[in-house]
Amino acid sequence: MVRTHIRIPFNRAYVAAGAFGYVQEALSQGCRAGNGEFADRCRTVLNERYGCKHVFFTPSCTAALEFGAILTDLQPGDEVILPSYTFSSTVNAIVLRGARPRFCDVRPETMNMDPEHAAALINSRTRMLLPIDYAGIPCDVVALTTLARENDLTLFIDAAQSIGSASAGNSCGTFGDIAAFSFHETKNVSCGEGGALIVNREDWVERAHIIQEKGTDRRRVLMGLQDKYSWVDVGSSFLLSEVSAAILLAQLECLDETTALRSQVTEAYRALYSPFEQRGCLSTPHPGPDVELNHHAFFVIFNTAENRARFLGDLRGYGVSPYIGYIPLHSSVMGRSYGYEPNDLPITQSVSERIVRLPFYPDLARDGLDYCMESMSKVLEKIYGR
Numbered sequence: 001m002v003r004t005h006i007r008i009p010f011n012r013a014y015v016a017a018g019a020f021g022y023v024q025e026a027l028s029q030g031c032r033a034g035n036g037e038f039a040d041r042c043r044t045v046l047n048e049r050y051g052c053k054h055v056f057f058t059p060s061c062t063a064a065l066e067f068g069a070i071l072t073d074l075q076p077g078d079e080v081i082l083p084s085y086t087f088s089s090t091v092n093a094i095v096l097r098g099a100r101p102r103f104c105d106v107r108p109e110t111m112n113m114d115p116e117h118a119a120a121l122i123n124s125r126t127r128m129l130l131p132i133d134y135a136g137i138p139c140d141v142v143a144l145t146t147l148a149r150e151n152d153l154t155l156f157i158d159a160a161q162s163i164g165s166a167s168a169g170n171s172c173g174t175f176g177d178i179a180a181f182s183f184h185e186t187k188n189v190s191c192g193e194g195g196a197l198i199v200n201r202e203d204w205v206e207r208a209h210i211i212q213e214k215g216t217d218r219r220r221v222l223m224g225l226q227d228k229y230s231w232v233d234v235g236s237s238f239l240l241s242e243v244s245a246a247i248l249l250a251q252l253e254c255l256d257e258t259t260a261l262r263s264q265v266t267e268a269y270r271a272l273y274s275p276f277e278q279r280g281c282l283s284t285p286h287p288g289p290d291v292e293l294n295h296h297a298f299f300v301i302f303n304t305a306e307n308r309a310r311f312l313g314d315l316r317g318y319g320v321s322p323y324i325g326y327i328p329l330h331s332s333v334m335g336r337s338y339g340y341e342p343n344d345l346p347i348t349q350s351v352s353e354r355i356v357r358l359p360f361y362p363d364l365a366r367d368g369l370d371y372c373m374e375s376m377s378k379v380l381e382k383i384y385g386r
């Protein structure tokens with residue numbers, strides 16, 4: 001085994017230099033609860049740079065998903081079509097409303113929901129499509145928007161990984177009826193824990209304010225429209241603290257810089273892995289032609305589970321830490337309790353046993369990428385030959 005003192009983690013959170021000053025500013029202001037000045041300033045960036053019109057900052061993407069599930073009025077017994085290849089938060093949001101998940105297979109080029117399989121799962125109880133933008137690659141918005149419209153379904157996009165990505169010139173977050181962003185420390189823009197619900201339907205905006213404010217019409221008091229507020233609907237505390245919003249603002253302001261660093265990592269990985277892909281040893285992400293990427297992640301799908309195991313084992317010896325990705329929801333303990341068997345989604349099941357997500361963070365481009373590439377190159381040559 002190779003011995004080394006170098007360690008390449010899977011992720012390392014980026015610290016925006018501007019965050020220190022903003023946090024100080026937030027702390028010295030009177031208002032530290034949600035929806036203050038820093039939330040406004042973050043909202044302006046999302047409005048102006050990314051075209052996200054109605055933005056509700058939340059404590060996490062998980063909370064934004066739960067917020068969205070309330071807003072869409074999901075009822076017990078409603079069916080929601082979502083990929084099995086996603087995080088537990090995506091499915092929990094709808095299960096908490098009593099809705100039933102119908103797990104959909106993916107396309108291996110993007111690891112995103114396969115619209116053809118989604119279409120085959122639609123029946124009279126189907127209420128919603130809930131795709132994700134895996135690795136920051138937008139889901140097939142054209143096909144899914146059409147499918148939703150033709151079948152009168154809500155389109156809710158879990159855009160946890162895709163802030164800054166775009167499809168046909170439009171930013172992720174602006175597609176569908178609603179979308180959820182994550183600002184967790186593992187995402188491109190982060191404030192530790194945080195998220196946002198983007199509401200793209202004008203007729204849902206008023207109610208979103210009420211749900212975000214614990215089911216009250218407090219906003220009407222703040223706007224001077226009435227002098228008392230009270231309980232008018234269901235809701236929860238779906239607000240992001242101003243201190244977190246201060247960190248978020250600094251991160252949003254350096255998104256171009258961190259994306260440029262991230263794109264160097266993508267380029268390096270592409271150069272290393274493409275020759276092996278051409279030889280049929282493995283495959284890499286292939287977003288569509290009019291997609292602009294935020295370079296959130298890079299995945300490699302090995303030809304066999306054995307080769308993935310060798311890759312992971314040997315790289316560990318070099319101190320490099322890739323990540324195996326999701327255990328599919330349909331074959332998890334909870335998924336099985338809904339009657340699913342692993343082979344119900346053959347593509348998801350097979351790919352999940354062969355996929356790896358490579359170490360990926362902005363500072364890797366500045367420090368460690370050469371070592372990371374050298375280690376991977378040696379391991380790949382050992383498995384597949386030159």
Ligand SMILES: *Cc1c(COP(=O)(O)O)cnc(C)c1O
Nearest residue numbers: 060061062087089132160182184
């Ligand atoms: C990260 C992630 C979440 C959860 O985000 P949090 O902000 O940690 O709650 C949900 N869905 C997907 C697809 C994610 O990648």
